[in-house]
Amino acid sequence: MFEKEELIVKKVCLYIMLILFAFPLSAKASIANGDFETGDLSSWERNLVESLLGNADVIDSYTFEDGTTINPYAGNYMAMLGSDTSLINMKRLNKIKQTTKATTSLEFMYNFWSYRHRLYPPSSFEVRVNDDSVFSFSESEIDQSNELNSTGWTYVSLDLSDYIGEDSITISFLAGDEYGVCSPTGVFLDNINVHATPIPGAIWLFGTGMLGLWGMRRKKIGCART
Structure with a gap:
């Protein structure tokens, strides 16, 4: 009798443990080198064409032709996508990306800049998850002149x-002109991070409670046998 009850409790606890471990945890989800403190684009992906023709780099500061200097939000380095000097400034080439486990949220700091505004199509900064655009910011939202705006x-x-x-x-982070003409536009990036998906508290409470009952049941069975 005791052996049968103990077997049932063990099975229930086993199922609970399987639920806890199978529940999608994004504690494993992470962005490597999201603060760019390696001083380069380590852990960020770029294909050959993007590397040859695109504008993406990690820098410690940047000074525009009008003397305005941009420093990292935190630490010693930041990423810069886009250019104010290159003849090619195509958004789809000014891109960095990284693959990680699915997660509940993404956070980052950005400083979008532009000058020599063009009416159409406006240059922009965009964030994509897989093929979905999840965030965008256009130069038309800040720049209506030939002066530097950010x-x-x-x-x-x-x-x-x-x-x-x-799974x-x-x-992906992209910034620049849609068609690649020399439209001085870009973005500085820093402190890119993702957050873990916690197991709901109710599941933890239920699981730990059942494990506690299992321990009490084992103790009771042990006393009864003696």
Whole structure:
């Protein structure tokens, strides 16, 4: 009798443990070198064409032709996508990306800049998850002149909970002109990070409670046998 009850309790606890471990945890989800403190684009992906023709780099500061200097939001380095001097400044080439486990949210600091505004099509900064655009900012929102304009360092937090359940996601950052003409536009990036998906508290409480009952049941059975 005791052996049968103990077997049932063991099975229940086993199922609970399987649920806890199978529940999608994005504690494994992470962005490597999201603060760019390696001083380069280590861990960020770029294909050959992007590397040859695109404008993406890690720098410790940048000074524009009008003397304005931009420093990292934190630490010693930041990423810069786009250019104010290159003859080619195509957004799809000014791109960095990284693949990670699905997660609930993405956060980052950005400083979008532009000058010599063009009416159409406006240059922009965009964030994509897989092939979906999840954030964008156009030069038309800040720049209506030939002077340098920027957002300043701005914090963004994006809800990515719709992607929970997928094995992995690819997060891309792009900035520049849609067609690649010399439209001086770009973005500085810093402190890119993702957040873990916690197991709901109710599941933890239920699981730990059942494990506690198993321990009490084992103790009771042990006393009864003696």
